[in-house]
Amino acid sequence: MRRVLIFVIIFTFLISGCVQQKEDKEDKEIKIGVLVPKTGEFSSAGIVMENAAKLAEKHAKEIFGVNIRVVIADCGDKPETAKTAFVSLAQQGVVAVVGAYSSPQALVVADTANELKVVYIASVASADLESKIREGNRYVFRNAYNTSYWGVLAAEFLRITNAKSYYLIGYDPLRTFNTAMFILIKNSTKAELKGEDWFKSPSVAPEDYKRAVEKALISDAEVIILGDPGATSVSFVREYAMKGGKATIYSVGGTLALMSVLRGLGIDNIAFQAAAIEGEEKTKLTKRYFENYREIFKEDANNYAGLLTYDAILIVAQAKMKGNLIEELEKGSFFGAAGIYTFENHQAQWGSEKLRGSIGIFRSGKVEILT
Template sequence: MRSLYIAIMILLAISIVACVQTEKPTVKIGVLVPKTGKFQTAGVVMENAAKLAKKHVEENGKVKIELEFADCGDSAEKTKAAFLDLANRGVVAIVGAYSSPQAIAAADAALETKTPYIVSVASTGLIEKKVAEGNSYVFRNAYNTTYWGKLASEFLSLSNAEAYYFQGFQPLSTFNKGMLNVIQQNTDLTLIDEVYYNPSVDPKDVQNKARDAAQKIGDKDVLILGDPGSLSVAFLKAYRGSGGKGIVYSVGGVLALPQTLKGLNSTADYTAFQAAALEKIASTEYTKKYFDGYRKEYEEEANNYAGVLTYDAILILGQALEKLENVKSGDEKLKTSLIEELEKGEFKGACGIYRFNAKHQAEWGSEKLEGKLAEWVNGEALVLYPAKFAESEVLWP
């Protein structure tokens, strides 16, 4: 009887140990989203995408994620406060924020709190500069400004345009001006004008700037629209309604969403755009999981820049954490190990396969990670770039 009792206790102990060993570790990841202010439209898709990524990471069964969200608004000050709040909640890493000033504030807070941070939207070159100066906590999976400019330059080359016009958005002027500077370095085409609208100063500024542009742009000119938000739709309507000619090249965002473009009917024709991911191009298995999953979860089409890159940032962290042993949220050594894994690892996302260079910038423009260009014509997005996926040449009205 005693032997039977001992045997039962041993089996019970083994089963308890097995349960403990197979229990998935839970880690907290913070997400900075603009729930209020000028960028709140992007905030919705960023939060949705982060939740979808959590689901897909947990499907691998190796790590469990608890997302902590904080409103970063549209200012650097609110972003830093939100970052510090998330750090105090015990997160192992943070992703997100929107504009360049916000990302810079978050990068400074990352160094202050020794918390790994992935910039998933903003493009400012100051991020790489901070890493070069010793801030090893910051990574960026989004484009840098140079790559934004190179993509726009690629489109100008593909289009055989005669000249181009740059329409910027004042709250994103740091990004816009940096992008335009790269374009000017990469093309000999004439810049017709550089203009910025700011509806907070004049409610009719978007429409007025659109009418002005329509007076200056010719049949074979490209209007580069540097606003990824909802005001870009109002601008496009006013521009085409005023007889605006040529092609409108959008930096993406709202004007790259199929439901937006379909809703504009013929007004959307000959609108080209960049996208970090396109549903037609299956860069990895996560491309389909992202677009299909977003459509199923939220009953709308997925965003192909701020949304998908926030999704990928969570995937990157999830895959890095899966490679680490003894993952415990709140363990300071875990943050150091996470940084080391991000520096040396390769990570799958919906956009492609990520590696980070010495300045912690994702290697956009590499064979495994490329931006995409498409043009909306007759109710369909036609892939223009990369060349191996191209469905059409650039089409003119």
């Protein structure tokens, strides 16, 4: 009986030792939540965000020696679904959450982050998160552009190309983002505004872009600024070229910033903005992001939503490695594929020397980098 008792005690110790070891291992692993729009209006962007997140998980270990695990949750295309996904990630014990796509989603998630005391980094949306920070929300950061930077880049493009006139075309589901960007462009360029139009979501009117094309043709502007990062922008550009349109198209990026899409279209003078363009070497991560993405996922890497989600995960990994997450994010600087990030008032300093957006233009089968 005594032997049995000794055996049970020893066995219990052994088991508890194993459990302790396992817990230690789990402690070293940093869990980072990623809100990805797998379903709904923005699901195409969701694919690249998810791929980029997986790549970040791999690179965090290989480059920074940090063992992270990304936990992906579908945030859909509505604020409510994003909130539910955020809560679910928080319950799984993630140290921070990155992602979500649209501005309304980011705003709701920012509030939830404050309530649950979980750090949230907006990696795509350009919503007015500044007001949340002013109200005392210390849990929200953004490594994506704010709305004014979108406008800054578009105005920069008009300046570089000496455009005399421009025409604005917004995308209705992204009205918050597009409106703020358009206001900044209007206020910072001397080029003549020839008009403004919006096309509807393809779910409401699949061929509405054709009407927008006709109006754009009448406007006779030198540059058309297109606010849709999705697939409808491709239909728009194709229809515009087919109807004989000659203006340079400046796109906010997304689909029209993908080399495979530009090559497939074969239409010259399509300009686009991106957080980084393949061929640039903003940091040691830039080349690696583009090359490894193509190797693993067999397609061109997305250079905004995907790239910034990748960067956001690596920022969390680097900050967590140094110590207290919020304090490190507020004062530190972090490597990403788009440049070196520092945060001021919780907003990444886009436009600074070490972190600048890029503008490229597709001509004669290749992309020329303008800035």
